[in-house]
Every structure is written in C-alpha cells, then in structure tokens.
Amino acid sequence: MRAAIPRIAPVAVLLLAIAGVTTWLVAGxxxxxxxxxxxxxxxxxxxxxxxxxxxxxLQRVPRRAAPALVLAGALLVGAAGATGQPTISTDSARYSWDGIVQxxxxxxxxxxxxxxxxxxxxxxxxxxxxxxxxxxxxVCPGPRAEPTEQVxxxxxxxxxxxxxxxxxxxxPVAEALFALARIAVPPEVGYLPVQLLGLLAVLATTALLLRTLPRVGRDPRWAAAFGWCPFVTMDAVTNAxxxxxAAFLALAATVLLVSGRSVRGGIVLGLAIATKFLPLLVVPPLARRRPVLLAATALGTVALVYVPHVLAVGPSVIGYLPGYLNEEGYDDGSRSALLAVLLPDGASTLVAVALLAALAVLLxxxxxxxxxxxxxxxxxxxxxxxxSPRYSWYSLLLVPFIVMSGRWExxxxxxxxxxxALQRDLWAFRSVLLVALALVLVASWARRRLATPRLKAG
Structure with missing residues (x-):
C-alpha cells in the first residue's frame, strides 16, 4: 500500500480540487x-x-487500492455538492414538500x-x-420564491x-423516497435531506459498478467515471x-437479470419504473430471456405500489403527467429538436417514437x-x-450504462x-446535439471497423 501512495497522491489532489471548485460554485x-x-x-x-x-x-493506481479511493472520492465530491441550495432546478422543493405532506x-x-x-x-x-x-x-423574497393564488x-x-x-x-416509489428522506427531520430543515438521498444513490451506484464491472471483464476503476462525474454531482446531489x-434501481435490476435472477430482477425493475418512468428504456435488450416472467413481475410491482394511492385518491394518482407532456411539447409533436427541423409541424414526436420503437424491436x-x-x-x-428533453438530469439514467459498456462517446x-440546462438557445442546442450524435456514429463505425477481421490478400 505504501508503494501505491505516489500514484494515489495526484488523484487525491485532483479530487480535492474538484471538491473545492464545486463547493465554491454551490455554496459561493x-x-x-x-x-x-x-x-x-x-x-x-x-x-x-x-x-x-x-x-x-486512476488507471495507474493498483487495482487493490482503487475501490476505496473511488468510493472516498465519490463521497468527497458528492458532499461538496451538498454544501448549498440547489443551483438550477426547483424540483427538490416539490420533493421536500411531498415528503413533508406524507x-x-x-x-x-x-x-x-x-x-x-x-x-x-x-x-x-x-x-x-x-x-x-x-x-x-x-413581492416574494429570495431568488426562487414566486407569488401564486391560493386554492x-x-x-x-x-x-x-x-x-x-x-x-x-x-x-409512488419516488414519493416513498421523499417521505423517507424527511421522516427524521422537522419541516424547518431545508434541502439537505433530499440532497443526501441523492448522494446515497450516487454512492450505491458507484459501489454496484465497482462490484459488477469485473464480472463483465472490465476494469472496476472505471466506476470513477460515474462517482466523480461533475454532471452526476450537480444533478444527483446539488439539485437532488x-x-x-431510478438509475441505481435500473442498474441493479439489470445486474440481477443478467445473473439469471429473473423474479428479483423483475421486481427491482418495477421499482425503478415506479420511481421515474424512464427506466422502461433499459427493458428491450433484456426482454428476450423469460419475457412473460419479466413483464409479470415488473408490471405487477408497479401495480402493487400504486394500489394504496389509488384506493386513497382514485384517478388523481395520475397527477400532473398529462399536463406535463402537453407543456413539454410531447403530445403536440413538437418536442424533438433535430427532427423538428426536417419534418412538418407536429410530426417530430410521432416519428421519434416510431424510430425508438423500431430500435427497441431491433435490440x-x-x-x-x-x-x-x-x-x-x-x-x-x-x-x-x-x-431532446429540456432537462439535463434525464441523462442520469445513461451514465451508469456508459460506464458498464465503455461507450464513452x-x-x-x-x-x-x-x-x-444553462442556456436556452435552440439552434445552438441543435448544433451541439448534432455534433454529439456525429461523434456517437463515428465512434460506432470505428469500433465495428476495428472489430471486423480483414481478409488477407491472396
């Protein structure tokens, strides 16, 4: 271990620097x-x-020393992200209120x-x-508060x-987490409980990556690409x-299903979907193995966690979901930033969904x-x-699977x-998104090219 210190020290200094800049940004x-x-x-x-x-x-640090360093770094950087109020989003205010109410x-x-x-x-x-x-x-005090009519x-x-x-x-699972985060603190305590919930999710995901990467033949040190990621810190911890x-549960469900534990994997997948609906996207590549059992356990879990709320409030359990889809432009077909340039008004969302459905069947x-x-x-x-969601935190589901697959592009x-999340220029966003898509396509082509054996000349 003593011999590893010269290799650990530069990494530790960089982690301290990340934590320092993060603290200055969040708290300052x-x-x-x-x-x-x-x-x-x-x-x-x-x-x-x-x-x-x-x-x-970190790749120069011995493997035996890496897990402790990866987790310590995730804790350090994540704690720095919880040193102040949310910086970009107000969603955690709703989380906190829902927890207080429950x-x-x-x-x-x-x-x-x-x-x-x-x-x-x-x-x-x-x-x-x-x-x-x-x-x-x-007039409302502070940078976040806005006036509204009482109901x-x-x-x-x-x-x-x-x-x-x-x-x-x-x-419902998200709501249960909000209640759990605040159950031990009085209502006067601010955003910290839900930020700590986010930090716990980051640490749990990082630990699961450390454990799972070697099982698929990959270096566990790459788990740091999730645990130390500035994006993860800001969106999972600072903005909570x-x-x-949901990303942790989706990853855990996949690990269970890959290892053949279909019932447990289906239950955890259902919990992921009942936290945020986006984990439905991880299902197509998993569904060929025992699809009926997977569907029954996942959907059964979703239905089960909804039952108490349906009994309590009836159809109101749907909440603001229809209004949200309308507000974000999904139901009028105007949501896709790239396809909207090429297609008639109102058609982009429909075509995007059709393309995703075709990709799901292919996978x-x-x-x-x-x-x-x-x-x-x-x-x-x-x-x-x-x-093209307007919200960066939807990408939190993507990052663990980037790490597991090594598809860094x-x-x-x-x-x-x-x-x-920091600016709203639509054409600038389209341009950068197009570049990001081109990077993915080029990297995918290059990977296939390198993986295809070439025939030797006769």
Missing amino acids: VGVLTGKQIPIHLAAEGVCWTLFTAAVLL DAGISPYAHVPADAALAPLRPSWLFPAAGTAPDGTT GAPGEICTSINRPRVPTIYP HVDAA LLRTDPRDPWAAQTAMIGAALVLL WFGVVLTLSVL
Whole structure:
C-alpha cells in the first residue's frame, strides 16, 4: 500500500480540487441567474477537466487500492455538492414538500401545494412571507420564491415550489423516497435531506459498478467515471434529482437479470419504473430471456405500489403527467429538436417514437440478454437524442450504462444536455446535439471497423 501512495497522491489532489471548485460554485456562487451563466459554465468546465485527468490517472493506481479511493472520492465530491441550495432546478422543493405532506399522514396526490387546507404544514423556507410592492402587487423574497393564488382561500402566497397549483407528477416509489428522506427531520430543515438521498444513490451506484464491472471483464476503476462525474454531482446531489435513484434501481435490476435472477430482477425493475418512468428504456435488450416472467413481475410491482394511492385518491394518482407532456411539447409533436427541423409541424414526436420503437424491436431481437450493456446505452442515448428533453438530469439514467459498456462517446450527449440546462438557445442546442450524435456514429463505425477481421490478400 505504501508503494501505491505516489500514484494515489495526484488523484487525491485532483479530487480535492474538484471538491473545492464545486463547493465554491454551490455554496459561493449559489442559485443560477442569467448573469451567472458564464461563471457556471467556466466552473463546470474546470471540474470536467479535473475529472477527466483524475479518472485517467486512476488507471495507474493498483487495482487493490482503487475501490476505496473511488468510493472516498465519490463521497468527497458528492458532499461538496451538498454544501448549498440547489443551483438550477426547483424540483427538490416539490420533493421536500411531498415528503413533508406524507410524513403528516396525507397523500401527496390529494392536494396541490397552494391548497389552503395544507397551510399549517408550510415551512417558511418553502413558503416565505409575502410582501407588498407600492403598486399593490405581491413581492416574494429570495431568488426562487414566486407569488401564486391560493386554492380554497383568497389571496396570494409565495412559494419556491414550481407549478404549485397542479398535483405532483412523481410515481409512488419516488414519493416513498421523499417521505423517507424527511421522516427524521422537522419541516424547518431545508434541502439537505433530499440532497443526501441523492448522494446515497450516487454512492450505491458507484459501489454496484465497482462490484459488477469485473464480472463483465472490465476494469472496476472505471466506476470513477460515474462517482466523480461533475454532471452526476450537480444533478444527483446539488439539485437532488430522483433520477439518480431510478438509475441505481435500473442498474441493479439489470445486474440481477443478467445473473439469471429473473423474479428479483423483475421486481427491482418495477421499482425503478415506479420511481421515474424512464427506466422502461433499459427493458428491450433484456426482454428476450423469460419475457412473460419479466413483464409479470415488473408490471405487477408497479401495480402493487400504486394500489394504496389509488384506493386513497382514485384517478388523481395520475397527477400532473398529462399536463406535463402537453407543456413539454410531447403530445403536440413538437418536442424533438433535430427532427423538428426536417419534418412538418407536429410530426417530430410521432416519428421519434416510431424510430425508438423500431430500435427497441431491433435490440430485442439481436441483443444477448447476458450482455445487454451496449444495447441499453444505445437505447437510452437514442431516446435522449430523439426526444431532446429540456432537462439535463434525464441523462442520469445513461451514465451508469456508459460506464458498464465503455461507450464513452455517449458522454457527448450528456454534456450537450448539461449545457442546455444553462442556456436556452435552440439552434445552438441543435448544433451541439448534432455534433454529439456525429461523434456517437463515428465512434460506432470505428469500433465495428476495428472489430471486423480483414481478409488477407491472396
């Protein structure tokens, strides 16, 4: 171990530097505003550069010393991400509110946040006191709070929760995690509980990668590409997105299914889908082995976790999902950033879904369920490219499968969606996304070219 210290030391220094820059960005610069976009982009660029160097230098560290270093680094960088409030997204405000409501014994699907019936539960950090401007309009303190009309009572209130007049969108397993994150803390405690939930998901995923990579013949040190990733830190920990938990469950389900434990794998897959619906994308490359059992256990698990909520609130358990799809342009066919340039108005989403369905069938028929990693990476990545979500954290599902498959070119899509979270120029996004897609296609072509044996001249 003493002989490994000279190789560990440079990696440790880089990790400390990443943690320092992250702490400065999260606790110092804080909540993103328009003027701070260049600062955030520069800090993220520094973190990505340091991260790349650290992961490459880690390959010189002896394998026996690597797991402890990878986990310690993930803990260090992740803890730095929890040193301040969420910087980009307000989703964790809804997570926290849903947890507070559930811990008070109330279904999160029963009331909207602005409902006056829940006024006694409102903590001041989520519902700050409203002020009045000279012209009589409501003024809210802080960078996040916005005025909204109460439901069931007159008057405006201030809240940091987005869409406070619509029901929650999150499925039951996600809601259970929100309640669990806050069960031991009073309502006055802020974002830290859900950030720690995100950190736990990152550490669990990193540990699972360390354990699983050697089983598929890959170097476990590559687990650092997930655990130390600046994107993962910002979206899973700082902004506390529940997609990190869904990604862990999707990875765990795949590991179980690959090892032949179909029932357990199907149950965990159902839990992943009932956390965030995106893990459905990992299914096609797995479904050729015992498809009926897989469908029965996964869908049965989803149905089972929904039952208590359906009994409590009925159809309201659907929440804001239809409104969200409409708001994001999925149901009017305008969502796909690249296809919308080529197709008539309203057709891009339909064509994107058709292409994804065709890819799913192809992967179902051609993928060995014992080695699904590259196909799962392609399925998730293609969905992100074709459907072009506005939210970078959807890529949290992609990163563990990039690590498992070694298809590093897909990090270009992750970076593209990360930049989109900091700016909204559609044509710039399309251009960068097109470059990221070209990188994937070229890398895939080169990999096949190298893997195809050449015939020797006669």
